[in-house]
Amino acid sequence: MKIDVLELGPMANCTYLVSEGSDALLIDPAWDMSFITHTLQQKKLTLRGVLFTHGHFDHVKFAQSLLEQTGLKGYLNENDLPLSSIDPQFLHLYQGEQTVQIGPFNLHIIPTPGHTAGSVSIQLGNAVFTGDTLFPGACGRVDLPSSDPRDMRASLAKLAHLPEDTQIYAGHSYGGKCSSTIGYERIKNPFMRNAIRDEKEQLL
Ligand SMILES: [Zn+2]
Known part of the structure; x- marks a missing residue:
């Protein structure tokens, strides 16, 4: 499995292109559909699925055109439908924890609300795509509608x-870095450390 990071748009968004052989998945495709489509063509990849970590505009912007073009339905947690600008006819809406098989990809969708009510983290093998829930050294904002x-x-x-x-x-x-490990964040990320402590003290 190969993971390419496409940094797109004016807000340092990371779109992830995951591939296995000629099969591909996109996570949070936004901002520049012509670049994304060109990259798929250049790498001779067939797009099998599109998933969104949440519905904020900077993670879904212009993605509807890609969905229209490919006929694929983008996976979005139902709780984030009110935030999303994508017409629901182009979405596969779901609730709760999910295991999804798309082509060769066995995905585990973990609800991780907080940044938004419908935020999820998407686990695939040894990787987890955390959207705006967990950043290296930080977490997403929690002062927004449905936070x-x-x-x-x-x-x-x-x-x-x-x-x-x-x-x-x-x-x-943010800060030029979009990747880390759970082990590192458990020790270094103050928000995760507080969360671990709160869980231990049964405050959650
Ligand atoms: Zn967000």
């Missing part, structure tokens, strides 16, 4: 239980 700080702490505690060598791929490359 919830307590849910965020519970979600960070949940992610902290993933295997330590799990590679994190975040929704933005």
Whole structure:
């Protein structure tokens, strides 16, 4: 499995292109559909699925045209439908934890609300795509519509239980970095450390 990071748009968004042989998945395709389509063609990849970590505009912007063009339905947690600009006819809406098989990809979708009510983290093998829930050294904002700080702490505690060598791929490359590991964040990320402590003290 190969993971390419496409940094697109004016807000340091990270779109992830995951491939296995000639099969590909996109996570949070946004901003520049012609670049994304060109990259798929250049790498001779067939797009099998599109998933969104949440519904904020900077993670879905212009993605509807890609969905229209490919006939694929983008996976979005139902709780984020009110935030998304994509017409629901182009979405596969779901609730709760999901295991999804798309081509050769066996995905585990973990609800991680807090940044938004419908934020999810997408686990694929040794990787987890955390959207705006978990960043290297930080977490997403919790002062936005449908944000919830307590849910965020519970979600960070949940992610902290993933295997330590799990590679994190975040929704933005703030500070030039979008990747880390769960083991490193368990020790170094103050938000995750607080969440682990709160869970231990049964405050969540
Ligand atoms: Zn966001």
